[in-house]
Amino acid sequence: MRPSRLLLILAIALLLVTCVVALMPVDAGFAIQVAWGGLAAVAVIDLLLSRTGRSVAVDHDVPAQIFVGTSAPATFTLTSRRGALPKGLDVRFDLDDALEVGDFTGPNGAIAESSVADVPLYCTARGTFTFSRMWLKWPSKFGLFDIISRKKIDETVKGVPNIQPVLSGQITTQVQAQLYGVKSTSVRGEGSEFHQLRDFTAGMDPRMIDWKRSARHGGLVARETHAERNHQIIMCVDNGYLMREVIDGLPKIDRAINGALATTWAAGLGGDLVGFYSFDSRPRLYLPPAPGRAAFNRIRMEAASLEYNSVESNHTLALAHLNGQLNRRSMIVVFSDFVDQITAELLVENLAVLSRHHLLMFVALRDPSLERTVNPEDPSLGNVAMAVSAAQIHRERQIVLDQLRRLGVVCLDIEPDKLTPELVSAYLDIKAREMI
Template sequence: MTTSLMRRWPRFRFLARFFFDDFILPTRRLILLALSGCPLAALGYLLGWGYAVFWMVNGLLVIASVIDLASLPRRRELIAVRELPEQIDLGRALPVCIRLENRSGQLVWYELLDDLPLSFDRLEPLAGELPPGSVTVRYETRARERGTYTLSHLYLRYRGSIGLWQKQAKLSCKQSVKVYPDLSAVRGYLNSLQESLIVDGRKVMRRATSGSEFHAIRDYVPDDDPRHINWSASARTRRLMTNQYRPEQGKVVTILLDCGRMMGVELNGRTKLDLSLEAALTLAAVALRQGDQVALLAFSHETKVYVPPGRGLAHLHTLLDAVFDLQSDFVESNPLQALEYLFRQQKRRSLTVLFSDMENYLLEDQMAAYLRRFRRSHLLLLLSLADPLLHAWNKAETVSSRLAYIKALAQRFQLDRKAFQQNMIGAGIQVLDVPADQLTLAVVNRYLEIKAREAL
C-alpha cells in the first residue's frame, strides 16, 4: 500500500462504517407522505396560495423527521446474542436462536438479517416488534458444503413509533459452526442394540458368529456345530453348552480417500467425495465396533491427511475431526504416490480400502502392476461409484445415428470398466463399482464377509 493510500484509508473506513454500519434510511411511509404532499402543493399554487402549502407540508415532515430521529434508540441500547450448535450434519436443519434485548424503554420495529455463508440456505429478513426487555427469534437453515464456517455479524434495521426513518446497525456476533458429513448411518449403527446394521432401511449381513477366537459359552441350540459342544460346562450345568467363537480382533483396516478432480463431480447434488466420505466413516465405525484398528489416508496429487491406526470408538472422533472439512482439489490425483506412502507407513498387513473413481484406475498405466505388487503384503478392496450417465446411455433407444454412436461409446466405456474388474479379480484384488445409494451397504457387507472368512 502506497503512502497516499495509507493517508486516505481512514477516510474510506469512516465512509464504510457510515454507509454500511450506521446509515439512516427513509422508510416507505416517509416516501409516500412526501409524494402525497406534491398534489397538495400544486393545488395550493392553483388556488393562489403560492408556496404556503408547499412549505407547510414539508415543514411538518421535517419536524416529524427530527422528532422521529431524536427518539430512535441508540445503537448501544440494542443488544443481540446468537446461539447455535457447535456442529451439524451436512444437509440437516441448523437451528439458530437470536436473543434481542431492548434497553431504550420504548417499542421499536426491527428487521434482522444474519451473516450466513454462501453455502447456507438464504433466508428473508426476520421482522417483528421489539418491546422493552428481550425477545427471542428462531429460524432454521441448512448447510450444503462441509467445513468450518464463521458467522461474524448480525445486520439490524429498526424504526420508532412514527416510522419515518430507520437506522441500520452491524452488530458483532462472531461464532463458528462445524459442518460434518451426514453421520446418520454411523449413529444408527452405534445406537443399535441388534445383531445387524440397518442402512437406508436395508439390513446389512449379520455380524459373524464363527471364527477361531474363543468368545463365550452359551446354551446349545439345534443349529450349532456339535463339534463345539463344551462337555465340561455341560456336565456342570446339566444341559448342553457350546463354545462361541468369533473372528480375530485387532486387525488393521486402512481407508484411502481420493480427493482429486474426479471426486468433485456431483451426483444428484452430492459430490463423489461426500458420498465416499460418509461410506468410509460408516466402515470405520463398524470396524472399530468389531475390535479392529482403523487408519486413514486422504490424498490428491499429494498426501493431505494421514491418521495412524487406532482402536476404540474414541478413535472415530479423531478420524472425523481430521477429514470432515476435506475438499476435492482441481488436480489429477496420484494414487500410486499414496500407496507408496502407505507402504512405508503401514508395515503390518491390513485391509486397504481405496475410495476413488474408476477413471483413475483405467487411465493410470502403472496402476494395475503396482496393485499386484501391493497385494502381496496387503488385502486390497477398490471402490468406485457407478456412472449413472453411462447406465442411461446404455439403456437409450437408438432412434438416430447420433444416438447409436453415443450408445456404442457408452457401452465401450462400460466394457472397459468390467474388463478392469475382471483383471483385478483374477489377480486377487476385489473391485466394487456400485451406484451411489448402495456404496455404504456394499462396503460394509464386503468388510463383514472378509471378517467371516478370516481372509485378513
C-alpha cells in the same frame, strides 16, 4: 437508517411537480417551498417518534461445532427496552459461505416484550467459520425510513465430520448383532480361528468334526471356530479436485470421510486395526493401523483438518506409496472417483497391482442428477441431447467398475445418502466371509 421506498416515491413525485410548475408561466414558488418544507418536517417528526437501534437488545447462543451436512439450532433472544418489539421486524445475518441460516421465526411474529427464536444453522463444509453480525431492520413510525441496527455476534463455528451414526448407537447395534448375535452362519472361510471343542449334535456341519479327538474321546466332537480378528483395515481417501464435486449439497470428500469414520468405528467393535491414508497429487497423511477405538479419535481429528484441494490426483504415486507402507495382507477401502474410461486406466492398473496382495474395496458416489438426466421428463431436443451424453458417461462408468470387479475388487457405486449403511454392511459381510 435509510430512506424507505415510500419517502423516495414522495420525493420523486414532488420533484416532478416542481419541474412541471417551473416550466409553467405561474408563480407557485411559495407553494413548492411549503410542500418541500412540509415533507422535511414530517420526516423529522417521523425520526423523533421512531424507535432507535439501541432500543432492541440481542442475546445469542450459537453452537460451537456442527456436523457437516447437518443443522444445529442457534438461539437468539430479542428484548425491547421500551414496550413491544418494533412491528415489521426483519432479520439478516453476516456469516461465511459455508454456513447457511434458516428463516428467523419468533412467536407471534416477533411482536412481544421478548422474543426467542431457534434458527437452524446449516454447515456445508469442514473448517472454522465466522458468524460475525446480525442486522435488524424495521420501518419508522410513518414508514418514511428504514431503521437499521447492527448487532455484533463474533462467534466461530467449526464444521466437523458427521459421526451421528456412531453417537446414536446405530452402528454399534448393527455390528454387535451381526458379529456377536445368535445366528447361523453357513459361509465359512479358510482362515477361521479355533475357539473350542463341543459335542457334535444334529444340525451341525459334519465337516467340522475332529475325527482324531473324537476317537480319543469316544464320541463325536466338533471344532467350534470364530472369525479372525486383528485384521488391518486402511481407509484410503482421494482428496483431489474430483472429490470436491458437490452432490446434494455436500462435497464428495466429506461424504467419504463420514463413511470412513463410521467404518472405523465398526472395525473397532469388530476387533480390527484401522489406519488412514490420504493423497492428491502426491501422498499426504498416513496413520499406521491401530486398534479401531483408539484410532477413531485420531483419524477423526486428522480427517477434519484435510484441506479442500484443486489438484489432479496421482493414483500411481499414491497407491505405490501405500503398497510400500503395508507389511501384511490388508483390506484397503479406496474412496475415489473418475471422469471417464480413459482417465480411469491408471486407476485400474494400480488397483490391479494392489489386489494381488490385498483385498480392495473401491467406493464411488453415484450422482442422482445423472440418473435424472438419462431419463428426462421433458423429451425436448436439448434434454434428449443431454440424456445421450449422460448415458455415455454412465456406460463408461459401468465398464470401469466391471473391470475392477473382474480383478476381484469389491466395488460400491452407491448414492450419497446410502453410503454409510452400505459401507458398514459390506465390511461386515467381508468379515463374516473371512475374505481378508
